[in-house]
Amino acid sequence: MIIKPGTRKRGDDRDEAMAQSDELEALTKAFSGHGVDETTLIAVLGKSHPEKRKAFRKGNPQFFKEDERSFERWDDHRIKLLKREFSRFKNAVVLWAMHPWERDARLMKEALKDGPDSYNVLIEVACTRSSEELLGARRAYHSLFEHSIEEDVASHVHGPERRLLVALVSAYRYEGTKPKEDNAKAEAKTILNVIKSGEKKTDNEEVIRILTTRSKLLLKAVYKDYQEISGSNLDEDLKSDSRLQETVQCLCTPERYFSQVLDLALEIDADKSTKKALTRVIVTRADVDVKEIDEEFNKMYGVRLTKKIEDTANGNYKDFLLRLIAKGD
C-alpha cells in the first residue's frame, strides 16, 4: 500500500487495522482444523514484512508465548501439532497409493501399537473388508512384519476382547449368495437370550461364534430378525459392550458406522487418533462405498459430508479428500 504523505485519513487507519486483523484471522484459520492451507500461508505469511509477522506472533498467544528475554517464542507443543497437520496430506497420498493389502496390514499394525483406544481399527478392517481382501491383508502382514496378524493380536491384546479380536482377524467368511443354513431367526433368538440374561456378552461363546464365523449375508438377516423379535436394534442393545457394538455395526450397517467415525473425526477438539480416522476412512472407502457413506452422513447429521470437510479441512489435504469422494461421479 503506497501512502502519499499528507493524504492519510481516519478511515484509512481503520481499514488498515481491519485488513490486518482479517489477515491474522486467515492465518490462524490456515493453521487450524485438518491439514494446513498452503495457499494462504504462502500469500499472507510469505509476503509479509517483519512487523506483520511480529503482529501475528503478538496476536496469537496460543501459538507464541512471551519469553522473559523479550521475544515471542513458538510454543513447542504447537509446533508438534503443526508437524502433524503439515503431514496429513502426505500421509493421505502415501496411503492412497498403497496396495490395499499393505494398507490394511499397516493400519492393523499401527492400531495394535497404539493400544486399546485404537482397537476399533482392527474391528473395522476385519469386518468391513471382503473375505479375499482380509486374506490379502494377512498375506501382506506376513511379508511386512514376519508374523501372522493373529499371533500379534493374541499376544498384544489382553482380557475378554482378545478372543473376539483374534477370531475376527482370522475369519474367512463364506460370501456366496445363498448360505446353506438359513437359521438367522434362531441365531437372533440366541443373542437376544444372552442379552436378556444380563451376562457378560463378550465372554459368551455363542455370541462370539455367531459374530465371528457366520457369513455377512446371514448376519444382516440376523440384525433384521433381531429388530423384529425385540423391537430394538442389535447394536443399540450392545451399547455396554463397545467392541461387540462396533463389530455388529461394521458387519451389518457399515455406512452408519463410517458416518459416525467421520463425524467424530471432524469435530474441532478431536484427539489425535480420532482425527486420523478422516484420512483412513476416505482413503479406504473411496473405491468402495464413499458415496453411500456421504448419503448416510447427510441422513444422520443433516449436512453433506463434503460440506463438513469443506468447512473443517484446509489446503491440499482438503482438495485431495474431496477429489477422492468425487471420484465416483
Place this chain on the structure above:
Amino acid sequence: MSTLTVPQPLPPVADDCEQLRKAFAGWGTNEKLIISILGHRNAAQRKLIRQTYAETYGEDLLKALDRELTNDFERLVVLWSLDPAERDAYLANEATKRWTSSNQVLMEIACTRSPQQLLMARQAYHARYKKSLEEDVAHHTTGDFCKLLVPLVSSYRYDGDEVNMTLAKAEAKILHEKISEKAYGHEDLIRILATRSKAQVNATLNHYKNEFGNDINKDLKTDPKDEFLTILRATVKCLTRPEKYFEKVLRLAINKRGTDEGALTRVVATRAEVDMKFISEEYQRRNSIPLDRAIVKDTTGDYEKMLLALIGHVEA
C-alpha cells in the same frame, strides 16, 4: 517325500481316460486297471484325467468310481482322486458331522498342512459346502475343544524360518506355568500353539525341554483318560514331528482288532504325495516290520493292492 511311482514316459491323458472307461464297461469292474492308472498318477495328472474324462464322456470320473466301486477300496480311490484341497475339505466336513465326528481329524488337517494348503482347503470348503470351515467347527464343537480347534482351523501362520529366542524362552515359561497349574485350556497356552509359526513353536518347545527337563508331551500325560490332553499332545506332535504322529495313527489303525480302515485310508491318501516315505521309515523303525508287510498282513483284495501302490510297494 512322496512314495508315489509314476511311469516314465507318461501315457497321454486321452489313453488314461479311455482305459478307465474300459475298466468301467460291461459286467463288473477292472479294478486292477484302475489301480494301475490312478494309483500311479500325481495330483496334477489326476486333475487333468478328471477334466478330460468329463469333457470326453460327459460324466464326472468320481461319479463313475462311486457307482462302480464299493467299500474300503472305493473310499480310498475316491479320496485319492480328489484334489488335495477338496480332499481336506471333504474330510473336515465329515469330521464335523455327528456320526463321523472327529476332533482329531480336524486338528490333523489344521496342523499338518502348510499354511497355504490349509487356506486352499478353506477355499474348497466354501465352494463345496457353501459355508465356512470355521462356522461348522464352531457350531459342532464345545468347550475347550472349540477354544482349541476354531483358532487352529482359522490360522494362517507365518511360514518363515525366523525364530525369536527371547520369545521362545518367555513362551516356554508360560506353557510350563499353565501346565503346572493344570490350566490346559488356558488362552495363553492355546494362542501359543494355534498362532505362532511352526518354526517358532519348535524353538519354544525345544527350549521347554532344555529348561524344564521334560518333553512337553510328557508333562501333558497326567491323565491318560483326558481327551483334551490327548488332543493337545497330538497337536504338539503334528506341529513338531508329523511323521511320528502319522506313524502312530497307522500303528493304532493296523494293530486294532479288525483294523481301522478309515484312519489307514486317510493317512495313506493324504500323505502318499507328501511325506509317506518318512512315515514308512518311521513305521519300520518303530515296529521292526516294513509298512507294506504290515498292510499285506492286515488287509486284503483291491483295497490292499491300492494301498500298496500308493506307498510305493514294488512287486518282488
